[in-house]
Amino acid sequence: MKLNExxxxxxxxxxxxxxxxLSVRGSAKPNTRKSLLTYHRxxxxxxxxxRGLYATVPLGGDPASSPVDPYLVAAKMSEDAVLAYHTALxxxxxxxxVYTRLxxxxxxxxxxxxxxxxxxxxxxxxxxxxxxxxxxxxVASHKRxxxxxxxxxxxxxxxxxxxxPDLTGSWEEIWRSLESVEFFDLDQVVEYVLLLENAxxxxxxGFFLEQHKETLMADDAHLNPLRTLRxxxxxxxxxxxxxxxQWVKDWNLLIPVEILNRSWGEVL
Numbered sequence: 564m565k566l567n568e569x570x571x572x573x574x575x576x577x578x579x580x581x582x583x584x585l586s587v588r589g590s591a592k593p594n595t596r597k598s599l600l601t602y603h604r605x606x607x608x609x610x611x612x613x614r615g616l617y618a619t620v621p622l623g624g625d626p627a628s629s630p631v632d633p634y635l636v637a638a639k640m641s642e643d644a645v646l647a648y649h650t651a652l653x654x655x656x657x658x659x660x661v662y663t664r665l666x667x668x669x670x671x672x673x674x675x676x677x678x679x680x681x682x683x684x685x686x687x688x689x690x691x692x693x694x695x696x697x698x699x700x701x702v703a704s705h706k707r708x709x710x711x712x713x714x715x716x717x718x719x720x721x722x723x724x725x726x727x728p729d730l731t732g733s734w735e736e737i738w739r740s741l742e743s744v745e746f747f748d749l750d751q752v753v754e755y756v757l758l759l760e761n762a763x764x765x766x767x768x769g770f771f772l773e774q775h776k777e778t779l780m781a782d783d784a785h786l787n788p789l790r791t792l793r794x795x796x797x798x799x800x801x802x803x804x805x806x807x808x809q810w811v812k813d814w815n816l817l818i819p820v821e822i823l824n825r826s827w828g829e830v831l
Contacts, residue, residue: 575636576616578616582596610631613676618635634712637712640669640676641667641685643671644667644712646713649732650665651715652720652740659743660736686730725767734819765793768789793814797817
């Protein structure tokens with residue numbers, strides 16, 4: 564049995580997907596799958612990414628040097644994988660810098676993977692989203708090289724990178740990336756913040772929106788729910804950063820002067 568039809572539609576695939584393909588064609592025996600994978604691997608048509616996951620080599624391509632789309636690998640790291648944080652910014656073309664580490668959200672534990680020049684790291688689903696059955700809030704499906712993948716939309720990504728800046732990079736990276744987005748559905752942004760129920764995150768989002776009030780068309784209808792959730796006591800905007808901070812009373816945040824003034828803009 565030839566797999567050209569399957570391989571032409573699956574740039575990256577799992578053995579489960581291959582099993583379903585074979586089952587429809589009446590060849591669901593494990594030995595059939597094993598022999599097909601062995602044959603096509605020996606032919607240089609597929610390469611292993613990790614156990615149970617393979618990438619297709621284009622016809623005439625060299626398996627030793629053919630690059631594999633890292634977004635597709637991240638999307639197949641688990642059945643419920645969702646590209647998120649800085650990886651989502653990159654996917655949407657809004658990241659200031661390009662990283663070699665990709666993050667995906669999944670409820671299933673998985674070891675980090677290094678493949679070709681990239682590293683793939685799993686981030687657990689925020690516990691309140693899991694408790695509320697809202698794991699897929701703000702998640703959109705996309706097709707890429709015939710592979711369906713899930714990515715957090717810009718609204719959820721906006722909140723996520725402020726909620727977990729450690730997964731995105733420097734504050735310059737975060738600010739410059741978010742400032743490249745021309746429009747957010749602010750109703751959805753606020754709805755997602757309220758789902759997370761994190762006072763510091765609500766204040767960070769509110770501060771960013773207020774700082775960009777005119778360009779993002781943020782008004783009190785969006786800011787007031789965030790103010791209601793802000794911390795009751797002053798919180799540090801950057802955990803562990805206690806020097807050169809200024810208290811912003813409206814959000815009860817101690818914010819580094821660098822962020823308040825966007826001083827990185829002085830050096831381009």
